[in-house]
Amino acid sequence: MFSGLSAFPLTPMNENGLDEPACIRLIERLAAAGVDSIGALGSTGSYAYLTHAERLRIAQLAVKHAGNVPVIVGIGALRTRDVQALAEQAQKAGASAVLLAPMSYQKLTADEVFGLYEAVTRDLSVPLCVYDNPSTTHFEFSDELHGRIAQLPNVGSIKIPAVSADPDIAKARVDRLRELIPSNVTIGISGDASALTGLNAGCDVWYSVIGGLLPGLAVAITRAAQSGNLQEAARLSETLRPVWALYGNHGSLRVVAAMAELLNQVSRPCLPLPLKTLEDIDRKSVATLLKALELE
Known part of the structure; x- marks a missing residue:
């Protein structure tokens, strides 16, 4: 489960509620593409904006429609008691x-995070x-803190930011973390633009935003990297370089949401x-990119 490609889909919604048919379509699309796991209610899934009831519904839909694909459910919240309640709910x-x-x-201290x-x-x-995402949480894990947390019961993987x-340098970073954690805890790379570098540096899994919308291409990159076909993995990854550039300008969530709307996978608005x-000229840039990638 904590290896290969873990795809993180959007949670399509509007101010009237969840778009359940679109949620189901996205989940079934991932399962059909052969992803190794599905990350429901990650940052791309907008978990922080949802009520407990909405989060429960998305977890239920994801599990029901994922087939045999394992579902990883986000449980982040501001208070420990709420995280514990969400963990029980997800289970x-x-x-x-x-x-x-x-x-x-x-802002949390290292001791407070360990206590959580x-x-x-x-x-x-x-x-x-363990989701290490300083761009949204504004908390930076040290490798030593990762090492302490990884010793706790039931910790199975660490999702690190871009390398x-x-x-x-990327390999040295992964190797340094690997020395501090148990052998049964995997290391996963997030930050799509550095995914191939992370996999080549020894990461076990790609926790992927783009994989939640374009699973076929993300699976192909992952499988090429896993088999040691670095030339093919690099070729496929290079086709997505313009997407990574848009991420840098607008954030991955907005870009992928615009792509999903333009591909008619979700209704507009979906956030x-x-x-x-994205709107106006930025939206046109995404449409042009999709056409160039032959993803119209």
Whole structure:
């Protein structure tokens, strides 16, 4: 489960509620493409904007329509008691694993973050993936803190942010973390633009935003990397370079949401206000890119 390609789909919605048919379509599309796991209610799934009831519904839909593909459900919240309640809810919904980022309004200390994971993992019956995402949480894990948390029961993977574009530096970063964690805990790369570098540096899994919308291409890149066909993996990854550039300008969520709308996978709007997908010239840029990629 914590290896290969983990695809993170959008949670299509508007101010009237969840777009359940679109959610189901996206999940079934991922399962049909042969992804290794599905990350429901990650940052791309806008978990922080949803009520507990809405999150339960998405978890249920994901598990029901994923077939035999394991579903990892995000359980992040501001208060420990809410994270624990969401963890119990995800497990009852049939999640194969949970994903936890240290959300905060007041900036957290390292001891507070450790205490969060210690409290949550104590009562889990499924594995947990540690979500290290400083761009949204504004908390930066040290490798030493990762090492402490990885010793806790039920920790199965660490989702790290983008690595250096320099292959040697990237490998050194992964190797350093690997020395501090148990051998049964995998390391996953996020930040789509550095996914191939991370996989080549020794990461076990690609936690992918683009994989949640274009699973076929993301699976092909992952399988090529896993088989050691680095030339083919690089060729396929290079086709997505313009997408990574748009990520840098607008954020991956807005770009992927605009792509999903233009591909008629979801209705417009599909993000919770105040978030908006791209408009005007930026939207035209995405449409042009989709045409160039022959994804109209």
